[in-house]
Amino acid sequence: MVKQFIADFRKKAFTDNLLSSDTHLQELVGLYPRILRELLRDYDTYRHHIASFLDVLEQIGITAISLSGDTFFEIYPEIVAIKNTKKPDTAFMQREPDDAAFQKLKDALQVTLAADNQVRIHNFNPNISSLTVAEAESIASVYVHLLQDGSKKMVWSLEEVNDWSLNLAVLRKTLLLSNNIESFYHAVGIFLDRLASSEHYQLGRDVCEEFLMASFLDGVPELGFFCCFRFYSISKNAQAALMYANLTLYATRDRSAMGAISTRFIRELVWQSLKMFRGLGLALFAVKVYEERPPLVYESDYERHSLDHTYFTVLLSYKAAELPYKIYDYLNQERESIFDGGPHEAMPWLTTLYQIRRLYSEKPEQLQLLDQYISILEHIAPAEMKQWVKSIVEGDRQNLRKYLLTSLQQLHRTRSIDDFVYDNDQALTFSGRLLPTSVAEQDASSFLLAMVVRSDFSVLFQSTTAEDAAPILPQQQAADEPVYRRYVEEAGLPSIFAITPQEEVTWLALVEGALYQLNLADEKFSFYKPASWENALYRHSLHQELFAGLGFDTTVKERRGGVRQVLPEEHEQAEQKLVAELSYATLNINPYKRTLLIVKDMELANYPHNLFLGLDGQFIHRERAITNIVSSEWFAANAGKQKLAANYSKSIWIPVASGDFALSTLYSKIEDALSAHAFSVSEEIELAEPLRADLNIVCSHGARNISETQIVSQTLLPEDFEQATEHFTFNLDNVVGKGKVLVFFVCHSGSMRSEFFKNSISSLVKRYLRKGYSAVIAPAWALHVYVPGIWLPVFLQNLQNGHNISTSMFNANMAVREVYPTPAAWACLHLYGDPHIMLETQATS
Secondary structure, three states, X not given: OHHHHHHHHHHHHHHHHHHOOOOOHHHHHHHHHHHHHHHOOOHHHHHHHHHHHHHHHHHHOXXXXXXXXXXHHHHHHHHHOOOOEEOOOOHHHHOOOOHHHHHHHHHHHHHHHHHOOOOOHHHOOOOOOOOOHHHHHHHHHHHHHHHHHHOOOOOOOHHHHHHHHHHHHHHHHHHHHOOOHHHHHHHHHHHHHHHHHOOOHHHHHHHHHHHHHHHHHHOOHHHHHHHHHHHHHHOOOHHHHHHHHHHHHHHHHHHHOOOOEEHHHHHHHHHHHHHHHHHOOOHHHHHHHHHOOOOOOOOOHHHHHHHHHHHHHHHHHOOOOOHHHHHHHHHHHHHHHHHHOOHHHHHHHHHHHHHHHHHOOOOHHHHHHHHHHHXXXXXXXXXXXXXXXXXXXXXOHHHHHHHHHHHHHHHOXXXXXHHHHHHOHHHHHHHHHHHHHHHHOOOHHHHHHHHHHHOOHHHOOOOOOOOOOOOOOOOOOOOOOHHHHOOOOHHHHHHHOOOOOOEEEEEEEEEOOEEEEEEEEOOEEEEEOOOOOOHHHHXXXXXXXXXXXXXXXXXXXXXXXXXXXXXXXXXXXXXXXXXXXXXOOEOOOOOOOOEEEEEEOHHHOOOOHHHOEOOOOXXXXXXXXXXXXXXXXXXXXXXXXXXXXXXXXXXXXXOHHHOOHHHHHHHHHHHHHHHHOOOEEEOOOOOOOOEOOOEEXXXXXXXXXXXXXXXXXXXXXXXXXXXXXXXXXXXXXXXXXXXXXXXXXXXXXXXXXXXXXXXXXXXXXXXXXXXXOOEEEEEOOOOOOOHHHHHHHHHHXXXXXXXXXXXXXXXXXXXXXXXXXXXXXXXXXXXXXXXOOOEHHHHHO
16 A cells, blocks of 8 residues: 555656646645555565655655655644653663673673674574673663763774674663663664764664664664654755654654653654754754743753754854854853763864854954853863864864865765765865865865865766665775875876866865865966855845846847847847856956866856856856866766767757657758768657667757756647647656767756755756766757757867867857857857767877
């Protein structure tokens, strides 16, 4: 039944997303909790269907966030207000260590591990039946105290993780014997926190499944789901965090019908919900959780302070004006108990005060109030952890490089691209703090290292699979990845990038509203922080959908009712108007280079690279070719690797059999060029097999959200025009097979967008670069049907004449400019990938 529910949910959600409608919204609202109920049935049901359900949620994006959020706030108030509660049993923590008990445990472990040293927590079963309850509690007490003490260290080595994985397997058995399994899952939460802070994300996901499996066996699935909720929310995985939060709430409701709920669990549920919405950037929901929290039972001042501190970090996330005053008043009131809490309590407060000092620097009168507390807390906080935090906040270049390299190393454990876009969050934090310092200190290697994750390394990421029975222990160190080591020695950096003397590379990064630029030309690096950049104007351009809305007309209606051609000077006026609107996007570019290669970070993904301005106040692309080379790593791995044979194959899909008027008009404009260059032409709507030529062209319609949907369409036009319908091609892989160069004559297909709640870029272009294409050409906004007729013959002839694809692209765009001198026409088609592709005979000579 759950399989059918998910299939129904998928179909209705995809249909609404595709048509930008809410036709099935109420049905989806009803289906969502029904699926959750089915997933709670037993572990096997959950295990077999969770991946497909999460896949749907990921694909429908913001719609899923809305559904999950509504479900959360519908049931959350009921759960946290449960009256039938009980205090957690923490008496075992007072037990003294018992040598005899540990000897019994040692004997049992030797027998178990001798038989099999690969441990999975859910079925780890040493024979500890000889232990009394008191002995089991004494062992559990030692393990929990050690875990609490060890958690004061923010970053755990893999050896420490392995040790604690085994310790937790033992702890579970002792607390089961003591009939206190809730305390085990509370300890698991501490362990998961350290896995996240140590960036052991893949291992964290693996052990979450172990703990969830164990929780079903232990009869407390709500605690297992809460572990998953905790880890995925710390990891800022929006869809999984909200879904597991809802599974936790429904499972807790079921548990409350059978007995009392622990006050500690309720408190942690509130606290984790607060942290989840903070991590997802949904500050208003986080504030709602905090301000509407029920009376909570705290076992210590530290627990109360932790919840309050998380609220202050929510205010920090959007630079609330009142934060310095609020936190100052709170510290005045709570300072004695905070100071008495020692290093473990001092560090979070000191970290937040450091961030306030950095982010509120324009208000020194507020910061003076907090200086005394920074000074006191610095004396309490542990030196190692304090140095780690200060390095991040203050941008210590050498330490940040070290932290970032470690973070990149950890990312190699991630198996799935779906997880990579969340696991890179810590690396992005390090890179964001490293970039400004690298420009200030003119350190090219640090800038390039920071751009590894900021330019969306997922374009190179290859997902791997793991065996279902893969043991949790022992985990192995990830192998070194040489791609990052190339940035360690700056002297050899220019040689990494195979560019010609006529080319210049520029890397662009947007960090906290400021633009940073690194250029490479003539084997020398130069650094800039463009003063013209105004982030508010960039955000305004995006909010107004300036780029998506670009377009032009070839004719205009006159007041008297006639129609005339748009004059060239009117197109030029439109260009100057756009120049004025984009004056903030001015780059420092060498005026003597003929080609510009650009790498943008994810924050700049939405900005079309053909529309950057030069210091002369005009579009750079008017004077030189521009290629988005995606990332340093992609370029180094792929540039110059593919050539086109003199008789390279060409194919095009232009489904005029649909009767689509625009496609038929387009065909008439390019038909001669297709014939002259021996294209294989496919006119049918459904292809028997995908295009597989060296150069493939796809013609169809695309909506503004094509970067997310990756769906194209055609208008089916029968003889009765009023019966026209839209036909959608849902899977472009049925159209696009293997090849070297891919051209989209599809509106908006070259647009890129930063994905909601993900550290990634949604892009049709990226999809096919990942599939092996060396270059993709596509329009960043609506492509006028007249443009390809001018562009294609010039592009193909330039390739035939021996020019590389970058120059051929530029000359074709300039041919369009001769006819329509507006950037809405001549700058529409953008080149991504390798700019050096050319005919093999020419490349050889």
